[in-house]
Amino acid sequence: MNVRRFTALSFGLAFLYLPIVALVVYSFNASPRVTVWQGFSTRWYEALLHNEELITAAFLSLRIAAINATIAVVLGTLAAYTLVRYPRFRGRTLFTGMVAAPLVMPEVITGLSLLLLFVATQSLIGWPESRGVATITIAHITFSLAFVAVVVQARLVSFDESLEEAAQDLGAPPWRVFFLVTLPIIAPALVSGWLLAFTLSLDDLVIASFVSGPGASTLPMVVFSMVRRGLSPEINALATLFIGAVTLGIVGAVLLGRRSPRS
Amino acid sequence: MRGRATVIAVPYLWLLLFFLVPFFIVLKISFSEGTLAQPPYLPLYEVTDNGEMEITATADSYAFLIEDPFYAEAYGRSLRVAFFATLIALLIGYPMALGIARSKPPWRNFLLMLVILPFWTSFLIRVYAWKVLLQGNGAVNAALMALGVIDQPLQILYTDGAIYLGIVYSYLPFMILPLYAALERLDASLDEAAADLGASPLRVFLAITLPLSMPGILAGSLLVFIPAVGEFVIPELLGGPDAAMIGRVLWNEFFANRDWPVASAVAIAMLLFLVIPIMLFQRYQERPTR
Amino acid sequence: MTEPVVHFDRVTKRFGDVVAVDDVDLEIEEGEFFALLGGSGCGKTTLLRLLAGFERPTSGRVLIGGEDVTDVPAHRRPVNMMFQSYALFPHMSVEKNVAFGLKQDGLPKAEIATRVEEALRLVELTGLGGRRPDQLSGGQRQRVALARALIKRPRVLLLDEPLAALDKRLREQTQFELMRIQDEVGITFIVVTHDQEEAMSLATRIGVMRAGRIVQTGTPREIYETPQNRFVADFIGSVNLLDGRVVAVDGTRVTLAVDRLGINVIVDEASAEVDTVCALALRPEKIVVSIDEPTAPNRVEGIVKEIGYLGASCIVRVRTGSGDVLQAVQPNRQRDLSLAFEWDQRVWLSWSEASGVLVFE
Numbered sequence: 001m002n003v004r005r006f007t008a009l010s011f012g013l014a015f016l017y018l019p020i021v022a023l024v025v026y027s028f029n030a031s032p033r034v035t036v037w038q039g040f041s042t043r044w045y046e047a048l049l050h051n052e053e054l055i056t057a058a059f060l061s062l063r064i065a066a067i068n069a070t071i072a073v074v075l076g077t078l079a080a081y082t083l084v085r086y087p088r089f090r091g092r093t094l095f096t097g098m099v100a101a102p103l104v105m106p107e108v109i110t111g112l113s114l115l116l117l118f119v120a121t122q123s124l125i126g127w128p129e130s131r132g133v134a135t136i137t138i139a140h141i142t143f144s145l146a147f148v149a150v151v152v153q154a155r156l157v158s159f160d161e162s163l164e165e166a167a168q169d170l171g172a173p174p175w176r177v178f179f180l181v182t183l184p185i186i187a188p189a190l191v192s193g194w195l196l197a198f199t200l201s202l203d204d205l206v207i208a209s210f211v212s213g214p215g216a217s218t219l220p221m222v223v224f225s226m227v228r229r230g231l232s233p234e235i236n237a238l239a240t241l242f243i244g245a246v247t248l249g250i251v252g253a254v255l256l257g258r259r260s261p262r263s
Numbered sequence: 264m265r266g267r268a269t270v271i272a273v274p275y276l277w278l279l280l281f282f283l284v285p286f287f288i289v290l291k292i293s294f295s296e297g298t299l300a301q302p303p304y305l306p307l308y309e310v311t312d313n314g315e316m317e318i319t320a321t322a323d324s325y326a327f328l329i330e331d332p333f334y335a336e337a338y339g340r341s342l343r344v345a346f347f348a349t350l351i352a353l354l355i356g357y358p359m360a361l362g363i364a365r366s367k368p369p370w371r372n373f374l375l376m377l378v379i380l381p382f383w384t385s386f387l388i389r390v391y392a393w394k395v396l397l398q399g400n401g402a403v404n405a406a407l408m409a410l411g412v413i414d415q416p417l418q419i420l421y422t423d424g425a426i427y428l429g430i431v432y433s434y435l436p437f438m439i440l441p442l443y444a445a446l447e448r449l450d451a452s453l454d455e456a457a458a459d460l461g462a463s464p465l466r467v468f469l470a471i472t473l474p475l476s477m478p479g480i481l482a483g484s485l486l487v488f489i490p491a492v493g494e495f496v497i498p499e500l501l502g503g504p505d506a507a508m509i510g511r512v513l514w515n516e517f518f519a520n521r522d523w524p525v526a527s528a529v530a531i532a533m534l535l536f537l538v539i540p541i542m543l544f545q546r547y548q549e550r551p552t553r
Numbered sequence: 554m555t556e557p558v559v560h561f562d563r564v565t566k567r568f569g570d571v572v573a574v575d576d577v578d579l580e581i582e583e584g585e586f587f588a589l590l591g592g593s594g595c596g597k598t599t600l601l602r603l604l605a606g607f608e609r610p611t612s613g614r615v616l617i618g619g620e621d622v623t624d625v626p627a628h629r630r631p632v633n634m635m636f637q638s639y640a641l642f643p644h645m646s647v648e649k650n651v652a653f654g655l656k657q658d659g660l661p662k663a664e665i666a667t668r669v670e671e672a673l674r675l676v677e678l679t680g681l682g683g684r685r686p687d688q689l690s691g692g693q694r695q696r697v698a699l700a701r702a703l704i705k706r707p708r709v710l711l712l713d714e715p716l717a718a719l720d721k722r723l724r725e726q727t728q729f730e731l732m733r734i735q736d737e738v739g740i741t742f743i744v745v746t747h748d749q750e751e752a753m754s755l756a757t758r759i760g761v762m763r764a765g766r767i768v769q770t771g772t773p774r775e776i777y778e779t780p781q782n783r784f785v786a787d788f789i790g791s792v793n794l795l796d797g798r799v800v801a802v803d804g805t806r807v808t809l810a811v812d813r814l815g816i817n818v819i820v821d822e823a824s825a826e827v828d829t830v831c832a833l834a835l836r837p838e839k840i841v842v843s844i845d846e847p848t849a850p851n852r853v854e855g856i857v858k859e860i861g862y863l864g865a866s867c868i869v870r871v872r873t874g875s876g877d878v879l880q881a882v883q884p885n886r887q888r889d890l891s892l893a894f895e896w897d898q899r900v901w902l903s904w905s906e907a908s909g910v911l912v913f914e
Contacts, residue, residue: 008358017393035401078276094705098278106493108510109530113285142281166640171657184644186286203386220387227391246383
């Protein structure tokens with residue numbers, strides 16, 4: 001690698017990682033003043049364990065993220081399959097637009113529009129009775145399914161359709177073809193799609209803030225209000241846990257991917 | 264055939280109900296009159312006692328956006344900030360993407376993963392990290408003073424500079440990925456052919472690499488520019504209290520002022536600004552390629 | 554007369570405005586090794602896919618063993634296909650791939666195991682059952698695909714360009730392998746190919762296709778030696794086409810006036826009426842090149858413009874007085890040298906009365 005490129009990459013990666021490293025280091029700082037180093041301590045992790053509000057919010061977020069990811073994978077896969085395999089049907093242009101649009105829609109608009117929908121349906125049919133987990137999950141599914149569709153679409157486009165024909169030719173009816181051949185082959189895309197949808201949901205502050213109701217605060221909403229109030233070493237600890245989990249997850253995924261080589 | 268209809272219908276209905284219909288509700292409410300009630304807007308028409316329909320739709324909210332210079336400034340600032348942040352992200356991201364694309368294959372995936380990894384950690388936490396670093400007595404100021412660049416702490420936090428930093432930092436992976444995808448596909452022998460025909464490295468870059476990576480440049484820029492225009496968290500946490508950007512304005516109209524019609528009008532106007540670059544990009548993508 | 558194993562009964566297939574298969578009527582007998590031969594886009598693959606059940610005909614019927622299967626979906630047809638890309642399931646081992654068809658039929662495990670082993674032995678892949686497709690060479694993959702398609706003992710085995718992905722050496726070897734296997738299992742094979750040499754050496758019968766139609770069927774020898782029209786003559790091997798007009802008919806001896814060469818050509822075993830406009834199709838290897846004027850009645854003089862050395866033979870291109878170029882192939886009977894003639898030398902071309910064939914369209 002030549003020197004200039006190496007320098008550009010190093011600076012870029014340093015820029016990406018310094019803030020994260022700083023957070024990790026500060027999370028072990030004994031001082032309650034975030035920016036002054038006062039020696040090693042794990043007190044903020046203990047404080048985190050006793051922060052009921054944060055823990056409740058974390059579990060709520062994980063639950064929403066998991067439900068969201070699961071449903072978004074199903075809907076996103078159907079959407080991707082439609083886009084790749086059915087080149088002609090009435091309303092396809094609109095469909096293509098609706099799948100792509102959430103990718104570029106500013107969060108504030110998605111959040112606002114869904115809230116207005118929920119308000120309207122509430123006055124029309126009485127649903128939802130109150131906003132909370134269900135409305136947040138629906139909102140998250142709506143934009144995550146678009147991301148899942150993109151990931152799955154990429155996999156389906158490169159899918160050799162003669163594999164499906166071969167299975168059919170050997171006596172498998174259409175539904176078995178899907179479960180025995182199509183699904184296992186696109187499975188890696190479904191897993192990435194699920195993880196992506198999970199992360200997007202876990203990460204979302206703006207949309208959840210719009211469509212949530214009293215009593216349903218997600219983790220980002222709680223963190224946001226903490227951050228707004230001022231710096232808090234507990235957030236550093238939380239961030240470190242987050243980074244640790246993500247790193248472990250990715251390293252695990254890489255190792256797993258290495259164990260079963262696939263063309 | 265029944266299977267096919269189901270496959271299409273399920274996501275179709277979902278998106279109609281939760282994407283398209285809400286959009287039209289926003290459009291509708293942007294033409295409503297605000298009121299102090301729940302919900303805080305009036306219907307577009309009323310049926311009077313003698314059975315006549317009275318139109319109460321109004322473009323007041325839009326007139327308000329145009330009359331009050333506050334909104335024009337907010338839009339202007341959002342577009343300006345998004346534009347320059349995109350440019351900076353491109354200037355930082357391009358050499359990185361090129362560096363990854365030109366490194367040896369076993370390294371590429373590793374480097375790419377390093378670029379993506381921060382994206383998987385919480386966005387909010389990454390923005391918060393800068394809030395910590397940019398404090399008056401934070402690491403950035405400390406480093407600058409230690410290097411002797413400045414004598415006393417700079418006010419970086421709560422300036423537009425901090426917003427730029429936050430946006431570039433948060434969206435850099437979105438710039439690098441499409442750039443990498445475009446650059447990685449480039450045949451290295453094209454460069455060699457150009458060099459062989461007598462082009463200097465700079466000319467090779469300007470005449471070959473840059474034009475051929477244009478799709479990646481456009482895609483990456485769009486992926487940074489669009490969310491940056493509507494960004495709420497970054498100006499809220501890193502910008503000054505009066506740094507009005509349009510995402511923040513919408514939020515405040517809605518949550519603080521409870522003016523739903525104006526918030527809706529702000530949203531529609533924002534969409535109009537975003538539709539133009541998206542359509543240009545679509546046109547560019549759909550033009551006949553070789 | 555037994556029922557043909559495959560019968561395309563006036564089958565037409567349109568894709569939008571494009572007619573891929575145009576009113577094809579074709580019967581294939583039990584045990585044949587039939588080749589559908591044609592250029593790309595001639596409809597040969599569509600015809601194969603119609604038989605496999607991946608496409609439904611726009612009109613006409615498809616019969617297998619006398620039974621109308623036009624509306625039978627692919628997974629219920631007694632035919633199996635070997636795909637051009639092989640279409641091996643990447644997430645299954647070789648064994649699982651080969652066993653797939655039998656599993657769909659719900660056969661007992663023990664029987665599946667025996668038959669998989671048998672099939673792998675047939676294609677000489679014993680011991681590789683545990684591998685994944687991406688751990689195999691191109692030739693091995695091809696044989697897995699073959700074993701997978703054969704294991705259900707279909708009435709007909711369909712092979713879509715079975716040798717296209719192999720390199721030349723392996724291709725020749727595999728040709729004989731395919732013939733051996735067909736002999737062993739006794740199943741009707743239908744192969745689609747664009748490679749005329751492959752079709753000639755593999756098949757017992759060939760159907761030449763063009764623009765959705767079958768223009769000639771026959772044994773490889775019939776197709777080569779007695780093409781029925783200009784297209785077939787030109788498509789199979791190389792050929793010299795001498796356009797002319799019939800001037801005399803005496804039983805099966807026809808005299809053709811080839812105006813451009815300024816000669817009359819005598820053709821035996823032909824039938825035509827006087828004044829018919831047609832062409833003589835003459836294979837290059839049937840032409841003898843000599844320096845002295847030959848005694849044969851069919852002869853023309855010209856100048857050697859090119860000699861291409863091919864090892865076993867030489868291609869000689871000779872320009873006649875009219876400017877037309879004829880091509881002749883001369884075997885290299887001796888090692889040392891050198892044909893008796895050189896570039897730009899004046900030579901005679903001659904051929905016997907029975908070596909050419911008249912083509913009319």
